[in-house]
Amino acid sequence: MWLTVLLLSVVQLVRTPLNLDLSGFLPSQANPTQRLLIDQMRDGVGGRLILLAIKDDSPEQLAHISRQLAARMQQSGHFSVVANGAPLPPEQLEWLMERRYLLTPSINAQSFDVATLRQSLESSLRLLASPLGGAVQAWLPRDPGGAMLELLQSLAGQNPPDIQHGVWFSRDGQRALLLAYSRAPGMDALAQERALASIQSDFSHSIGKAERGVSLAKLELSGATVFAADARHQIETAARLASGLALLLVTLILWMVYRAWKPIAYSLIPLLAGLLVGAAIVGAWFGSIHGITLAFGAILIGEAADYPAYLFIYRNAGEALTATAWRIRKALQLAMLTTAMSALFMLLSDLEGLRQLGLFTATGALTAGLTTRWLLPALQPGEYHLPRLPSWPYPPRWLTLLMFAGAVIVLARTDLFWDDDLAHLSPTPPAALAHDRALRSELGAPDTSFLLMFAAPTAEGALVLSEEHQPWLDSLVRDGIITGYALAAQSLPSQAAQQARRAALPDGATLRRNLDKALEGLPFRPGSFEPFLRDIEHGRSLPLIQRSDLEGTPWAARVEALLIREQGQWIALAPLSGVSEPARLRAALEQHHTPSVTLLDIKRDTETLLSNAREQALLLMLAGVAAIALLLRVDLGSARAAARTLLPVLAAMLTTAATLLALGISLNLFHLISLLLVLGTGMNYALFFQRRAENAEDARRAGLAVGLCSLTSLAAFTCLTLTSIAVLQAIGLTVLLGTLFLLLFSASWRPRVN
């Protein structure tokens, strides 16, 4: 029967996809703004943007490598946009030139009257006389109004990077710069990793094809995906190292107690069974399992590794294990039920990740418990001799009361209780973040922490709305509140705007009359602007630009990223760059009085989301504790016994939280999850300590069992605190402190044996 379950679990697991995307830890029920925020984090512009810098060679070589790399990356198919500042190919330039009067915002009915024409002709004259004159001469006859120049400037953004040898360079001229948007959404970790790996291989091919032999140039990558991949690798490495060390230490400790290999090996069976069944059930229920669920779940049911310790240690010399299991069945039952109970409440969470974690922990702990109760006794662990240790001391109760009082004071007085800033958990070094900011500002790329949203029922409506606010956005740039913005309408103006611009183009006779008048007294050679007259005539009959016309152009990706459909609504997004004072931006938005425009402040809004999730998790945890209290009351028969079991554990949890705060560590969701583990193991210690000891031998066994369990968890979680990863440290330190306080509190409040 047990084997059948295990076999079925394996079959189920093989079919369950492992989900490495983080979105499961974002709420699924949210208001539209939050929904958009989550979608932006999952697959928005920010998550897809990769910044590249090539350095350590001559500018000529760097430019050559930049072109090679861009071409390869374009061919790889991983990226929707690869840009390195290289001039547009002639056919795309001509495409723009032809449609410049549809695309340029400043075109209106006055653009072609005598006064405006006169003004632009005078400006053209100055331009001709300027150092740019040589370059201007080629297209001046077609475009004396400078519409093309205006259009190119608007497409290039407000702060385009420097160009050297035809490609983007940093201001100091030391690094060639590129940027790319991945096709895969930012949260699709596997696809992102493939994209990053393809960049690396494209780069090594590109430097191999350098102009003079192999180049020693280096590639620097930056951006959210790059950090995520680095973080994943760091966490994986650290976790592997820590768990390897932990396994070694735990085995050593177990060896010192049992001095036989069979009990050690058998101790692993319930844990492995719990992992397997838990993962399989989560997979069957949710359709996939998150990597994080698996990782945290494995930590949470680590408590299940304690169950066999109780079984093996309570066994009397020569006793059949079945008899031992029967004797301790009640404590074992309560141990697994309390764990399952506290975990099951997480099923009510908004976060799919937490729901998965709850189900995983509950089913995993139950499986481990049942395996210990029914399967392990059937196996023959052979003979082993437990060491004779002095019985566990009774720490003075006043000491625990004093510590608890101190904890309450700390908890009541602290104002830095929660920390919802994701950045504090990020293993990305500050230097890398600073480098990223520098690259972004050089490339004029948005930092994507601030987005404006223009929502309307149709795509056209959203475009129109964003166009209406463009003058206001320009005023924000002038006032220095932002340094720039991007809009889909810059490459795909609304049909209404295009129509109005096309309608502003005058007929041939009128234009010729106006132009002749404007040219009076200016030294231009007669007939110089015939190409201009032809272009306008051609423009009058051009069809309006549709979204589909952009396919295959560098502007398609911008429109795709910035004009999106969300719950039946269309939203035009405007990523803002250079927001140095968010308060000023918010004040400007308030003054602007526009209900249809919403500001998305990704950092602040994420923090709100996280703190909501954390508050909910806390409530669910409290509900779990209440349920455990009820369970204990029913099972142990008296409120007193229930209180005596539960209170030391709760006191230890509170003291742990207070100690973390006193150490200057604000709490986050990970601390909370770790405290759940403390609750689980704590219940075990308390239950076994609270078992009415029949004699001194029994009491000594309780001491040994709890001692062994706490020693193994201390060893394992100390390994986690030694890593440099903030998340792992948070978990390690919480469980480490929790275990120490649990030992102290439950040992001192256990009943005395005579």
Place this chain on the structure above:
Amino acid sequence: MHSGNRVANTVLHLFSLALCCASPQLLAAEWGMPQLMSGFAAVEESRASFKEEKHLSMLSEPLKLSGTLHYVRPDQIEKRITQPYPESFRINRDRLDWENQGRTRTLSLRSQPQIWALAESLRATLAGDLPALRKHYKVKLQGTPMQWNITLEPRYDSLAQYIEQIRMQGRENQLRQVEIIEASGDHSLMRIEEIPN
């Protein structure tokens, strides 16, 4: 005049390097590009007025501009047009600030290599920076210290597509005239008069 020409050629053409090495003491006594350039290098700051005529194919008559030049060693130049309209170009190392009609635009000269090369013809001459001049141009010197002519011809294709020749005239360490002949046939002539400090 003849000897100056020879020194310039000596530097430009490697095969005659042997000649130059054979008689170093002769070279030291003569006047040439190095001597002219070191005269310029001694100038910390200078101001001048200019009158410029631009002959452009799009225009039926030349465009006449006048204004002032201001140079501060080694890499700042300001060209301020006062007539027929106010406009100014300020070069500071590799940046060009361009101010007209109440608006300033900043261009990176690195992004505009041809314009940079053009600006270098003036900047490197005023700074007495011969290597910088030779980076972009083949340099020919004729005349005497009291009346010299420098002819610059592009060294590489991308510049030659834009500029055919630049001719400069001067007296000692004062630049008197700059003539730019573009590949398109357009040309401009700028007369410069130093304003004494």
